[in-house]
Amino acid sequence: MSVNRIEGGVTAAKGFQSASTAAGIKYKDRQDMALIYSEVPCVAAGTFTTNVVKAAPVKWDQDIVYNKPVAQAVVINAGIANACTGAEGYGYCKETAEAAAKVLGIGEDSVLVASTGVIGMQLPIDRISAGIKAMAPKLDGSLESGTAAAKAIMTTDTRKKEVAVAVELGGKTVTIGGMCKGSGMIHPNMCTMLGFLTTDAAISKEMLQAALSEDVKDTYNMVSVDGDTSTNDTVLLLANGMAGNPEIRSKNQDYEAFKAALHQVNETLAKKIAGDGEGCTALFEVKIVGAESKEQAVTLAKSVITSSLTKAAIFGHDANWGRILCAMGYSGARFDPEQVDLFFESKAGKLQIIENGVAVDYSEEEATKILSQPEVTAVADIKMGDAQATAWGCDLTFDYVKINADYRS
Numbered sequence: 001m002s003v004n005r006i007e008g009g010v011t012a013a014k015g016f017q018s019a020s021t022a023a024g025i026k027y028k029d030r031q032d033m034a035l036i037y038s039e040v041p042c043v044a045a046g047t048f049t050t051n052v053v054k055a056a057p058v059k060w061d062q063d064i065v066y067n068k069p070v071a072q073a074v075v076i077n078a079g080i081a082n083a084c085t086g087a088e089g090y091g092y093c094k095e096t097a098e099a100a101a102k103v104l105g106i107g108e109d110s111v112l113v114a115s116t117g118v119i120g121m122q123l124p125i126d127r128i129s130a131g132i133k134a135m136a137p138k139l140d141g142s143l144e145s146g147t148a149a150a151k152a153i154m155t156t157d158t159r160k161k162e163v164a165v166a167v168e169l170g171g172k173t174v175t176i177g178g179m180c181k182g183s184g185m186i187h188p189n190m191c192t193m194l195g196f197l198t199t200d201a202a203i204s205k206e207m208l209q210a211a212l213s214e215d216v217k218d219t220y221n222m223v224s225v226d227g228d229t230s231t232n233d234t235v236l237l238l239a240n241g242m243a244g245n246p247e248i249r250s251k252n253q254d255y256e257a258f259k260a261a262l263h264q265v266n267e268t269l270a271k272k273i274a275g276d277g278e279g280c281t282a283l284f285e286v287k288i289v290g291a292e293s294k295e296q297a298v299t300l301a302k303s304v305i306t307s308s309l310t311k312a313a314i315f316g317h318d319a320n321w322g323r324i325l326c327a328m329g330y331s332g333a334r335f336d337p338e339q340v341d342l343f344f345e346s347k348a349g350k351l352q353i354i355e356n357g358v359a360v361d362y363s364e365e366e367a368t369k370i371l372s373q374p375e376v377t378a379v380a381d382i383k384m385g386d387a388q389a390t391a392w393g394c395d396l397t398f399d400y401v402k403i404n405a406d407y408r409s
Contacts, residue, residue: 002167003261009162011146012177014200014242015039018145019138020152023131025124026079026117033131034076034149036196037104037139041070042238043205044112045212047220049233055083057113058234060093064112069205071238072110074196075100075132076153078181081232082115082123092123099129103136114194114234116155116181150179153194157181161272167261169254172245174201176258178265180235182223182273193220195235195269201258202241203248210251211259212237219266222302222391223274237262271392275375280394284314285377289388296333297389303331304378304391311396314376319344319367321353324378341381346373 011018015038023033046065048058064071075096082089097111150160164177182193248255275283286304291297307327313320321342338357343350348370352360
């Protein structure tokens, strides 16, 4: 079983179309709404924010994903999050779904909605409704349409994030595509992170949800830009069955192959989010190897990736390894610091920094060269077992503070 990377995003799979428009919700002179539509009804899966404060679209989507048999469209807006907006905000989710249902000729309970942007502001529902009417006639299954949608959902993102893969299941080619946005308020625990995945695989709703829930733990939930868990975090996965493969109804060989393909999509998108953190100059990857358990490795990796002091050192291209060991030490995971080996690596090379908890005679100049690349990895071997985990984040820069000191204007 091989998973092949192909061009495209949410429109790569059979039967999926998208459109985008400039609705003027918050931004001027740019597209800020997107619509995803399947020619046939889909089974839907989702994972959502663990923040107690949940935005109205999260509550709307949870009801559809958990309680309704099918979904067929997703309406997304950028600029206003529709969070902390009470009954009025939830009512706008319903009005959004009604408007989309009317122009698409589908049921309102098969329309998912998603919002990202400023918390506490009400949606301008007249502009949302006008945006839906403008997008419906423009629905298109081209790769270009998918890319335009990926650009329309951006907020402080500096680049669009999309990916697609193909895998053979039961003698049929199955495609999974996706797009996401996320740059700040990223510390998902299911990121503001929104992810939209589409596939033409034939798979039961139960197996689709199982695959997504299992994979989110190792992908989106291993990303942190700033330690803030958003009110709006949502990942939606729609499957329309148009590939014609034998339906996946159990955790068989086809399920594992589907999950491997889904993992490639999710991991790629997760790393794109981390590498586009607000104001960042580098993707920072932390690998913990030689752990006693997966849980221990995850705890250690996430502690390092969220350390502001470590992130600042990465920005300064400074091999300040003490900050990494310190972050591991306060993580809550038990390990022997006198057994730890630490390496830095990037395209510029690999360098051991400490051995058995003590600095080796390394070249600071070489370390700086390695840490000056746009993608940097720290590998810590704690020599306790065979388990490992990888987390992704970014450096902490002056620009992060500038962007977030003035976000609402």
